[in-house]
Amino acid sequence: MRERPDGAACEHCGAGAADGDGDSSSDRGAPAPARPRRRDRDEEGRARNARPRDGLGRPLPYGSPGVARQPEGVPRTPAQSLTEAQRLLDDGMPFHAHEVLEDAWKAAPEAERELWRGLAQLAVGLTHAARGNATGGSTLLDRGTAALAPYTDTAPYGIDIAGLMAWARELTGRLTRPGTVDAAESAPRLRAPGEMTEKCPTEDGV
Numbered sequence: 001m002r003e004r005p006d007g008a009a010c011e012h013c014g015a016g017a018a019d020g021d022g023d024s025s026s027d028r029g030a031p032a033p034a035r036p037r038r039r040d041r042d043e044e045g046r047a048r049n050a051r052p053r054d055g056l057g058r059p060l061p062y063g064s065p066g067v068a069r070q071p072e073g074v075p076r077t078p079a080q081s082l083t084e085a086q087r088l089l090d091d092g093m094p095f096h097a098h099e100v101l102e103d104a105w106k107a108a109p110e111a112e113r114e115l116w117r118g119l120a121q122l123a124v125g126l127t128h129a130a131r132g133n134a135t136g137g138s139t140l141l142d143r144g145t146a147a148l149a150p151y152t153d154t155a156p157y158g159i160d161i162a163g164l165m166a167w168a169r170e171l172t173g174r175l176t177r178p179g180t181v182d183a184a185e186s187a188p189r190l191r192a193p194g195e196m197t198e199k200c201p202t203e204d205g206v
Contacts, residue, residue, distance in 0.1 A: 056130055056183065057095025067093065074103060078157045081116075082190050089123065092184030094130065098123035115156060118147030122168055122188065130183035134175040141168040160192040 051059045052066025060066050076084065081104040088097035101120035108116050121144035129137035145165045152161045167188040174181065 053095070055093050055095075056127055057098075058131065067096070069096070069099065072099075072103065073106075074100075075107070076100075076104065078104065078108075082157060082159070085119070085123070086190050089126075089187040089190070090184060092130075092182070092187070094123040094126040094183055094187070098127065112156065114147045115151050115159070118144045118151075119159070119164075119190065120144075121147060122164060125168065126171070126181075126183060126186060126188075129171060129175055129181040129186070132180065137175050137181075138172050141172050144168060155192070158191045160189060163192065164188055164190070 051062055052064050053059060053069060055067050081100055085097040085100045088094070088100065098120050101116055101123055105113060105116035105120060121140045125137045125140035125144055127137075128134075128140060145168045148161050148165060151159070152165070155161050171181070171186060
């Protein structure tokens, strides 16, 4: 859920901006006047929120230790994107997996864009579920399964489309019941068993 400059929903996966980005203060119970803050920018000068995040992508106060965001624009093959996203999912960081899948969405040919957007939406759905946002989780899981459905027969890149859709339905059902969702324990398998893996280009200095 990389923020757009105006704080609106993510233009790629349709997820809302991350929770709680705004700061608030008060003076004797009255709202303090808004003080303009210089917009955070990355090394290339693009607007990008620099607040640290926890393992589920929730914003922390400036200066707090956090989990590093995924770099944007890393060139990866589809297999490398799936391998890196799976590693992050297995580590309980679906928010960060979403960022990898979003990069794949940007680089994908038109015929595959809904495929990668659907995978990103599933990762966002798990993120919301692990944060305790059942409504947001269900919404994004539903969007993700709808985006993946047209690819069921072809299962490109060994992606387990049917398995992912079944996983999303099962997780959505769990969100209707009391209890918490552990991101790592609930992580889906993106590819069917036996599919070849490939290293991410950021590993081992590649």
